Amino acid sequence: MRYHLDTIPVWDALHLGGACPLCALRSRTEHTLVDRYLGASVMEPDTRIKVNDKGFCSRHQRMLYQKQNRLGHALMMQSHLDVVKAKITDAFNKAENAGGRCFFKRKAESTADGAAAFEQMDSVCILCESLDDNMRRYVYSFLHLYEHEAAFREAFQASRGLCLKDIHLVLSMAQEQMKADMYQRFVKALREKTLETLDTNKQDIDWFTLKFDYRNADKPWNNSKDALERTVNFLRGWTLGENPWPDDKR
Template sequence: MAEQLYTIPVNDAFTTDCECPICEMNRQLERNAIDYTMGPSYMEDDNRAMTDEQGFCAHHVRMLYAEKNRLGLALMLKTHTDKTIRDLKALSTGKPVVSGGLFKKQASSSVSDYIKRLEDSCFICNRMKETSMRYIDTIFHLWKKEPEFREKFANCKGFCTYHYGILYDEGSVKLPKDAYAEFQEILNKTYFAGMERVNGDIGWFIDKFDYRFKDEPWKNAKDSLPRGIIKTNHTIIES
């Protein structure tokens, strides 16, 4: 039953005019996570304990800095750096540090070990991760239960390479063999059609810089670079 909680965002994404519905779902998920982090939640002890321990990746700290709540970000950075200084001072003198939360029951015995764990963690990434995988589960739930969704899936503009790979692999686990064969056929057709379409648009974008084609129409090439970035890097470039 919990899977069905995500049918609305999944269906909405597959009706959106986008190059990868999963990227579109994650874009909204990321926006919600940023709003949550910079909202009243940063004053809650449980959330502050997690941001203190997990910190933020470079991508998400830039997004947080772009928000209006500079005081909230300053408070989170202050307590996070307090903890980092305290832990690294202990480790630098040979004392082990046992982390809680994300790193529960995991002890850092060296400075490099601690920093690697910290560099690999992000409060927003971790908040997004579980829901993002539930979106994938929901796609297969809808595929099995709703013929209308299968039609939406087949008619979308395809997927980025990263999410194509996830669907390709997860389908073999979440669908019976016969159903997976059908899914794989439609997934491949949709993915390659979308990639070839965008590839062609990028090619025409390049050709337009040749004086021989300067008076030719742009067709669908003007926005081919941000669409190509979605396809190849599963990153949405905001206009």
Template sequence: MSETILTIPINDLFRPKCGCPVCRMEEMLEEQGVQYITGDAMMEPSVRVATNKKGFCHRHFSRMLMLGNRLPNALLLETHMEEVMANYLPKKDGGKPDKKKLEGLRDMLGSCYVCDRIASNVAHLVSLVLMEWAKGGEFRELYREQPFICLKHYQYIMTAAMARGGIPSKLLGEFHADTAALTKNYMEALYGDIKHFVSMFDYRNKGQDWGTSVDAIERSIEFLTGEKPAVPEK
């Protein structure tokens, strides 16, 4: 398969044929984003302006803290909190609540610098996936050989494919057939495993083989949400 500097990351994500390739894409970009923001980028003025305004969601605050270097987190928090106090909290006690500030605070609390960075990069990489698939050849076969595309990313990919600059209209039906098959076939298999799992609690099936249904709950949650579930320790 011929590669360019643009297609190497796409091919690397699709070659393992393990799980949903777009989930792997998000995981890679999340790891890169967390390391980026607590590294040299933290000292770039344009980045700090953005992080001061947007802040981070709980997930990415936690991921940043887990890297173990506490000073970058403290520096990011210091200037972000200054931004919050200056723009969203009252200057003095008492007085009427400021509706505009409260609306701004609501928007800020729903934003995250790392989430936005991931979303932008996923959109770029998915556009490369669509471009490579449209060319045909080996990548199209590699796409068809994926174990599955999760429900979340089926919706995402097909929306991108139908948008302007996505898949050419003459190829859209074939692309949808390829993508829908990866999602539908896996979901049908999951459904069979879930039904089998439930049936194993019927006393009449005591001693029967659980087969591939043992982890059907975890795999179903991952397929439906795009994220692995937290499971209790045994």
């Protein structure tokens, strides 16, 4: 699949100089999307139908709520409830028609369908889907820049690389998108950078824990003050500490 190139935000994210540029892009995009869903776009019929059908996950409900637009948020939930009512009626019908475990296999499948319908409702989120689409476009642009611009390769080499959460998508898209020799070169660089960042985090978190020993109380922190946040963010994508895309650069 071809994505349109969007290289400027990717360069901007790398220039932020923080941990993972893709985490920074995800954070910025997520905030933009939350604002958009609470703004005028939700009144557009197409968007409204999608929101009514899919709703939002727990994380994104919390982000919508934090924006303090109670009426906008409530209006989306109001019409979403009508669609949810139809869906759960259908799901309960399937579950009820099945009966207990002594019934025939066909009926057991119907129970599973009823349960699966609830699971499906709980796992889908229109904002997560939009975010994933955006992230694929950014990863496409990231890989394009890596393949075609020496300056980008140098900037990546000087960065702290990517978090482990983002490597999955990057590697799978790189395999599809890059020429074989560049793919090999990229994987080698990514491997070195990732292990280098892991080793730095390990060294810093070692000293972080030793600083809790009273004998080290007066010794300098070196680079260890944010070692815990950095390590968690490296392992699972941005989770703790300051937002990777500062508010004043939005």
